[in-house]
Amino acid sequence: MYKKNIFTSWFKKNKRTGRKFMEKIKERALKLANKKIAFVGSVNENNVPNIKAMSVAKHHGLETFYFASSHSAIKTEHYKRNFNACIYFNDGPIYKELVLEGIMKIFNDIEMKKMAWKNDLKSAFKNGGIHDPDYCVLKFTAKKGHYHTEAFEID
């Protein structure tokens, strides 16, 4: 909110166009994307948004993010109907925030499950751990983003 008016001193000092500016924006966005916890958004069957904090298992830059999840989770059910998703990161002041818009797909292949696995998931997947049929991996692929008030495309 207040997108037209509130800028940090950094924003004031910098011209808001050009390749260098966008590089700087993405650099700042990437710092937030390196955080361990993301707020993950989905849309339910009644077109109502939902939010859940999730641990990021792995990510590649601003492009792809992986999350350990389960088929029985509410969020996974949402993505089965509507793969539209966003992930949000923030840090300290309210304007230090990044939202990435994209799609979330559900994967069951063992290589991805191994990649996203952590030992503290054992208590959640008692029916075979990494082989528990309820265990799945959510892969988020970003299309575009907003760092604070600045929009950018994902290459």
Add this chain to the structure above:
Amino acid sequence: MYKKNIFTSWFKKNKRTGRKFMEKIKERALKLANKKIAFVGSVNENNVPNIKAMSVAKHHGLETFYFASSHSAIKTEHYKRNFNACIYFNDGPIYKELVLEGIMKIFNDIEMKKMAWKNDLKSAFKNGGIHDPDYCVLKFTAKKGHYHTEAFEID
């Protein structure tokens, strides 16, 4: 996620049914709802979810929450098309989380604007402060909620 398996020791010790249990859940939910920052969810024109951190200007229990906002904010535009909304709070461990589902309405009346106003909004609304035509108030009314894995209705 992992809704079937991960519970805190408190959840383990308590029977998961009955009025007393639900009262305890709502009490814990209310503690989170008293936090100053909410993560607010909307759905855009392409059916994609969006998340934004917002300061809570005022709230009544788990039922209603007010936010200072602007007509030109992306989120406000979303709510003009689709008033479905959620607000999310968390605190520390990932399972200490509350999501409320409901509707978000946009208000322009001066009493509500006064109620939600704070002096640090001056820099955002230079065209008359509290009388700036871009300034508006978002009112969220909850219908139901989830505290961690426990669902409840709002009376």
